[in-house]
Amino acid sequence: MSEGIDFKARIEQDAKIREHMDRIGRKILVMSGKGGVGKTTVTVNLANALVDAGCTVGILDTDLHGPNVAKMLGCEDGRLDSEDGVSFLPVEARPGLKVVSLSFAIPDPDAPIVWRGPMKMSAIRQFLADVDWGDLDFLLIDSPPGTGDEQLTVCQSIPEMTGSIIVTTPQAVAVLDARRSVNFSRKLGVAIIGVVENMSGLFCPQCHTEIPVFGIGGGQKMAQQMHVPFLGRIPLEVPLREAEDDGASWVAAAPDSQSAVAFKHIAALLNTGTACSTSRDTSFAGTSDCAPEFCSSCASDCPSRKQ
Amino acid sequence: MSEGIDFKARIEQDAKIREHMDRIGRKILVMSGKGGVGKTTVTVNLANALVDAGCTVGILDTDLHGPNVAKMLGCEDGRLDSEDGVSFLPVEARPGLKVVSLSFAIPDPDAPIVWRGPMKMSAIRQFLADVDWGDLDFLLIDSPPGTGDEQLTVCQSIPEMTGSIIVTTPQAVAVLDARRSVNFSRKLGVAIIGVVENMSGLFCPQCHTEIPVFGIGGGQKMAQQMHVPFLGRIPLEVPLREAEDDGASWVAAAPDSQSAVAFKHIAALLNTGTACSTSRDTSFAGTSDCAPEFCSSCASDCPSRKQ
Numbered sequence: 001m002s003e004g005i006d007f008k009a010r011i012e013q014d015a016k017i018r019e020h021m022d023r024i025g026r027k028i029l030v031m032s033g034k035g036g037v038g039k040t041t042v043t044v045n046l047a048n049a050l051v052d053a054g055c056t057v058g059i060l061d062t063d064l065h066g067p068n069v070a071k072m073l074g075c076e077d078g079r080l081d082s083e084d085g086v087s088f089l090p091v092e093a094r095p096g097l098k099v100v101s102l103s104f105a106i107p108d109p110d111a112p113i114v115w116r117g118p119m120k121m122s123a124i125r126q127f128l129a130d131v132d133w134g135d136l137d138f139l140l141i142d143s144p145p146g147t148g149d150e151q152l153t154v155c156q157s158i159p160e161m162t163g164s165i166i167v168t169t170p171q172a173v174a175v176l177d178a179r180r181s182v183n184f185s186r187k188l189g190v191a192i193i194g195v196v197e198n199m200s201g202l203f204c205p206q207c208h209t210e211i212p213v214f215g216i217g218g219g220q221k222m223a224q225q226m227h228v229p230f231l232g233r234i235p236l237e238v239p240l241r242e243a244e245d246d247g248a249s250w251v252a253a254a255p256d257s258q259s260a261v262a263f264k265h266i267a268a269l270l271n272t273g274t275a276c277s278t279s280r281d282t283s284f285a286g287t288s289d290c291a292p293e294f295c296s297s298c299a300s301d302c303p304s305r306k307q
Numbered sequence: 308m309s310e311g312i313d314f315k316a317r318i319e320q321d322a323k324i325r326e327h328m329d330r331i332g333r334k335i336l337v338m339s340g341k342g343g344v345g346k347t348t349v350t351v352n353l354a355n356a357l358v359d360a361g362c363t364v365g366i367l368d369t370d371l372h373g374p375n376v377a378k379m380l381g382c383e384d385g386r387l388d389s390e391d392g393v394s395f396l397p398v399e400a401r402p403g404l405k406v407v408s409l410s411f412a413i414p415d416p417d418a419p420i421v422w423r424g425p426m427k428m429s430a431i432r433q434f435l436a437d438v439d440w441g442d443l444d445f446l447l448i449d450s451p452p453g454t455g456d457e458q459l460t461v462c463q464s465i466p467e468m469t470g471s472i473i474v475t476t477p478q479a480v481a482v483l484d485a486r487r488s489v490n491f492s493r494k495l496g497v498a499i500i501g502v503v504e505n506m507s508g509l510f511c512p513q514c515h516t517e518i519p520v521f522g523i524g525g526g527q528k529m530a531q532q533m534h535v536p537f538l539g540r541i542p543l544e545v546p547l548r549e550a551e552d553d554g555a556s557w558v559a560a561a562p563d564s565q566s567a568v569a570f571k572h573i574a575a576l577l578n579t580g581t582a583c584s585t586s587r588d589t590s591f592a593g594t595s596d597c598a599p600e601f602c603s604s605c606a607s608d609c610p611s612r613k614q
Contacts, residue, residue, distance in 0.1 A: 034375075035452045036481070040480075068484070071479070110486045110489075111487065112340075112491035116424045117425065120455075144342075144452075144453065148427075172378070173347070173378055176378065187419065202509070204511040204516060204518060206511060206516040206518075211509070211511060213545060215549075215552070241520070244479075244480070245480070
């Protein structure tokens, strides 16, 4: 297929990607093995919690088939503008939070995006090369479920990715798929920042019984088994889902809810670097070559060591 | 890219696909816009309900990134065998229920399948051409979420697809994505058999309050708005999820549970054809050109008309 690639254009695009990415502190891929585990919920709430803590944050939604980030942030009417006719400016969801989503470029939200792999790859690279994020502390990249074209393209195109966050529910089938995401990260040499267990139990609003809708603890157990940091449990909360459907910030609306506390805790870990492991900085645990024998001698305060 | 295609081999492969597919009564694509809405749960339970009703059923799991069908059917240790060295025989999950999944071909369940689009397309076509299903009443094709390579390949490769079932949760973001699946089916001329609203409320096991975990009614409303048949609501049930994790048949284990009753009702609709619409047989409602004006004059007992 190499006949089809314009190498000069590709090298120029790589240079533009590097130029934009060099102005961003931490570039984090939020991934999941299975869909519907709340990857976008985690991305959006972590972003809001980081902005509340004074960081500048960008979200790049690379899920071309179901770009829901904009809806959850209440900015689904945003459009990509350009000042210089060369770069696009992200949509500002709130001060300090910039968003780029394919949904800004498609006029009809009901239209299916029927694209084969190479088209997706090209669209994602164009987003990376042509969006002028400015200076950011964090870029969270919301990727579609699985380990396919989108994740490959992001990992291969972004120089010095800080690491990946793997979102799963406690359900056995979701955990099985999340294990594949862990191995995907390792295979591509992307450091694993940690596992988030989402939809981890639900408290009945009437009688306050904890209901194990999708089980409890499956993600945490997997993180221990696979020797990657565990970042926290997020319970299911009906008002959180409703806030999401309305595009409201949950961590601001219900700061004392269990889920908001968990999101803020994870955001603090990302912000201080305690949960953050990069391939370049091996003083943090949970790197892509993190292994049982390494764990016992590891000097970091990686959350997975404490368990 | 046409340089790379061996047209003779492709025509031969098409002939083999037709030969196998001609022995199958109804070929149904189970799809969802968003992941994690329980598409595999719906596929597996409908299959079990159809087998209980005396049908012979096959399930083809085309979700290469997270092939969970085998786990939910308790046959994850199955392997694809060949009698003649040419075709593969599906794994028999139980008498009357045959399964083919990529998980039967990969030795390590934790290994991520890092495949770009063209490789996926080729794998799915090989499954369609080389698996000898024998005579079946139903083939349910469990496709990954979204409207990408896998769904395109299935729709373009299978002659005379009976139609698609679209699974969604009631949550606004899931419904938004499901609308895209409806339009995808219409765009490709695949008849829409109907919409299933999964994870539709949860009854607290303690106090029996109905909790709208992901909302209630969103999928039904969407089906009405888009003029496609609505097949039914499946509530969340913790024991169903546990049965799934154990690979047990839920419709057999708890035949009187709300979800099992709903699955059996949908299976009966598929089996009698009342909910079944094909592009070839327009006596059924809900075809790809089903429209409001058509609905009022439609003679069928399509479930969407009754609302």
